[in-house]
Amino acid sequence: MGGKQKFGGKWTIEKLDILSDYLDAYLTSLKNQKFNKIYIDAFAGTGNIITGDGKQTIAGSTRIALMSQLQFDKYYFIEADSKKAEKLRKMIDDEFTFLRDKIIVRQGDANTELTQICSNLDWKNNRALLFLDPCATEVAWATLETVARTGSIDVWYLFPWQALQRLLRNDGKMDTSWVECIDRLLGDHSWQMQFYKENPQINLFGTGEKIKNTNKEVLKKYILDRLGTIFPAVAQNPRIFYNKKQSPIFLFCFAVSSKSEKAQNLALKIANHLLKENR
DSSP, X not given: OTTOOBOOOHHHHHHHHHHHHHHHHHHHHTTTOSXXXXXXXXXXXXXXXXXXXXXXXXXXXHHHHHTOSSOOSEEEEEESOHHHHXXXXXXXXXXXXXXXXXXXXXXXXXXXXXXXXXXHSOTTSEEEEEEEOOSSSOSOHHHHHHHHHHSOEEEEEEEOHHHHHHHSOTTSOOOHHHHHHHHHHHSSSHHHHHHEEEOTTGGGGTOOOEEEOOOHHHHHHHHHHHHHTTSSEEOSOOEEEEOTTSOEEEEEEXXXXXXXXXXXXXXXXXXXXXXXXXX
16 A cells, blocks of 8 residues: 555545535534534545546545634544554644644554544533545444444445445355455345345246346435434435446445434535535
């Protein structure tokens, strides 16, 4: 990896624009509240993103959060790669010294570190915004459950659409390790019934073979329904990001863990507006 964070394409800009706008709206709407406001970036990177041709550097999610006009009371940056974590710390020391006492950089597995953060904070006095931006299937469903139980965290989750599709074989015959990976990502075995149906033509001969059914709407609805089993409120218009071949690669989802209807309505109003394709 070499500590470098590469540019993903046009969708990367869209994703970061949505995050940046929500950060500003979040801090503005909560600026007069007494509880502490926390930003958590579970796949923090280096603070910068390099374009594919290596000629341009753009601000990554951590830098965007630190550059917000209004400030969080605490920042937790989690990065598994030691070289990236080192570059992130240097960037903070060089450019955001005035915020240094508010920032904690944790080098380690996102699920482990995030679970510890959620378990150690008093959520009666804290509110948080969490950004989950994995490369593939790194986020465990159990971690999302831990986040939801806090009742105090808004979550932006870049769900790995393409990575999941690659694991789902057309005939449903997958290695045990693949099945375990999907179960870990989605939380249970329900995906097997949802994504695979018996082939009516072949089954006339008693073969018991199945066919895969993961078109865009089926997969999107399933993911949103699953998130809705643990989060009280989930935006129903997630943004689908496509690669250059126009194949879906990520689903940008938003969920609210607060049980307050007022908090849910405000968060969803902002998120739904930002998720519109042509805003």
